[in-house]
Amino acid sequence: xxxxRQRVLDAAVELADRDGIESLSMxxxxxxLGVVPMALYKHVANKEELLNGMVEVLIAEIAPAAADIHxxxxxxxxxxxxxxxLQRHAxxxxxxxxxxxxxQAVLGYLDSVIGMFLAGGFSVDLTHHVMHAFGSRxxxxxxxVFEDPPATAPMDPAMFAHLAQLYPNVARMAGAADHDxxxxxxxxxxxxxxxxxxxxxxDGFERLRDTGWSSRRSA
Amino acid sequence: xxxxRQRVLDAAVELADRDGIESLSMxxxxxxLGVVPMALYKHVANKEELLNGMVEVLIAEIAPAAADIHxxxxxxxxxxxxxxxLQRHAxxxxxxxxxxxxxQAVLGYLDSVIGMFLAGGFSVDLTHHVMHAFGSRxxxxxxxVFEDPPATAPMDPAMFAHLAQLYPNVARMAGAADHDxxxxxxxxxxxxxxxxxxxxxxDGFERLRDTGWSSRRSA
DNA sequence: ACCTGAACACCGTTCAAGT
DNA sequence: ACCTGAACACCGTTCAAGT
Numbered sequence: 001x002x003x004x005r006q007r008v009l010d011a012a013v014e015l016a017d018r019d020g021i022e023s024l025s026m027x028x029x030x031x032x033l034g035v036v037p038m039a040l041y042k043h044v045a046n047k048e049e050l051l052n053g054m055v056e057v058l059i060a061e062i063a064p065a066a067a068d069i070h071x072x073x074x075x076x077x078x079x080x081x082x083x084x085x086l087q088r089h090a091x092x093x094x095x096x097x098x099x100x101x102x103x104q105a106v107l108g109y110l111d112s113v114i115g116m117f118l119a120g121g122f123s124v125d126l127t128h129h130v131m132h133a134f135g136s137r138x139x140x141x142x143x144x145v146f147e148d149p150p151a152t153a154p155m156d157p158a159m160f161a162h163l164a165q166l167y168p169n170v171a172r173m174a175g176a177a178d179h180d181x182x183x184x185x186x187x188x189x190x191x192x193x194x195x196x197x198x199x200x201x202x203d204g205f206e207r208l209r210d211t212g213w214s215s216r217r218s219a
Numbered sequence: 220x221x222x223x224r225q226r227v228l229d230a231a232v233e234l235a236d237r238d239g240i241e242s243l244s245m246x247x248x249x250x251x252l253g254v255v256p257m258a259l260y261k262h263v264a265n266k267e268e269l270l271n272g273m274v275e276v277l278i279a280e281i282a283p284a285a286a287d288i289h290x291x292x293x294x295x296x297x298x299x300x301x302x303x304x305l306q307r308h309a310x311x312x313x314x315x316x317x318x319x320x321x322x323q324a325v326l327g328y329l330d331s332v333i334g335m336f337l338a339g340g341f342s343v344d345l346t347h348h349v350m351h352a353f354g355s356r357x358x359x360x361x362x363x364v365f366e367d368p369p370a371t372a373p374m375d376p377a378m379f380a381h382l383a384q385l386y387p388n389v390a391r392m393a394g395a396a397d398h399d400x401x402x403x404x405x406x407x408x409x410x411x412x413x414x415x416x417x418x419x420x421x422d423g424f425e426r427l428r429d430t431g432w433s434s435r436r437s438a
Numbered sequence: 439a440c441c442t443g444a445a446c447a448c449c450g451t452t453c454a455a456g457t
Numbered sequence: 458a459c460c461t462g463a464a465c466a467c468c469g470t471t472c473a474a475g476t
């Protein structure tokens with residue numbers, strides 16, 4: 001019954017899951033826990049530390065690394081597992097991307113992925129650049145640029161014609177995506193797009209490894 | 220002297236440039252303009268619309284598309300130009316990534332990039348997936364996972380040894396990056412990392428185009 | 439050691455009123 | 458048409474005090 005760090009973090013995660021990250025305030029969270037706002041500050045230093053703690057909770061949910069021998073499927077499986085975990089928490093993307101300092105949990109996860117590349121015969125040099133190229137995709141994040149328009153409004157044809165005139169290429173592309181599922185305004189298959197990009201990167205990494213790429217030669 | 224939308228947006232950009240995005244509040248901005256907070260609401264509907272307007276200002280600064288014939292160098296130049304523009308505004312990444320609705324300015328920029336792929340012989344289908352794989356990198360954004368530690372604290376050796384034991388692979392990689400510039404704790408060359416990833420993606424796109432990739436065959 | 443109460447210095451935004 | 462004043466319902470956090 002006594003408050004402690006874990007209880008605070010779990011309640012924060014639950015509140016953010018339920019009502020959205022914009023509803024997570026120290027005051028609201030304290031209310032949820034039946035306690036006065038300042039009581040929280042005995043268990044987390046401030047709101048920043050609360051958010052860091054939430055990321056720890058998140059990472060703890062990622063499935064442990066598979067004992068797979070092949071580096072490519074090992075990395076693939078781990079990233080897709082991270083993706084599944086993060087998808088369970090709508091606030092994850094925004095919170096992870098807003099953290100600057102690396103918590104222990106974050107370092108631990110990155111260490112395991114780096115280890116997979118090294119075990120796969122990647123040089124330390126190449127691994128370094130490869131991890132940068134991966135970017136937030138190691139977390140299974142998609143960094144979308146086209147947010148699918150909310151499927152509620154199916155877009156009236158006059159409006160579409162107007163937009164098609166202003167942005168003909170966007171219109172062609174949107175049309176093509178629709179035809180594939182033979183539904184209109186259906187949007188894209190996020191999982192397909194993610195795996196497309198993931199495999200593109202992994203194949204690229206492999207090719208560089210096989211050709212003995214090094215930053216010295218390239219610069 | 221009279222307030223108008225452009226004056227409000229320009230002042231917001233200047234304030235965010237100077238004092239950081241966390242200092243940009245409607246109240247503070249109104250103060251900067253020598254006006255009462257509510258005066259702003261005649262020119263922008265709310266804070267969300269203010270932020271959208273700031274992104275418009277940003278995009279207007281991106282150099283127009285080069286009349287280059289080769290799709291690859293055209294895309295490359297445009298993305299790197301976007302990157303230079305966004306780098307002039309420290310708040311750009313955070314604000315762009317937090318916008319969901321696509322403003323006209325955003326659509327216009329995306330339309331031009333899509334057009335470059337289509338002109339380069341990419342199918343509409345492939346272009347669609349390629350744009351997804353690009354993600355926020357079309358803006359020149361890096362979606363870093365290792366923020367370089369603030370160069371102020373050079374990290375004492377005992378601390379480093381401790382971390383190296385917990386995260387051996389991270390330590391090896393950090394060590395390798397340091398050795399390349401023969402300085403310690405110097406961090407990475409962001410521009411190099413960005414172009415590494417950019418070229419990796421562009422080469423991958425090209426390869427898929429040349430092998431006649433289509434989502435139908437792949438699924 | 440842990441929780442409380444009151445206060446401080448802020449937010450974004452509504453509403454009715456002024457010129 | 459454009460700006461104002463006062464108010465509402467919030468924030469995160471400090472500080473001194475309670476048990």
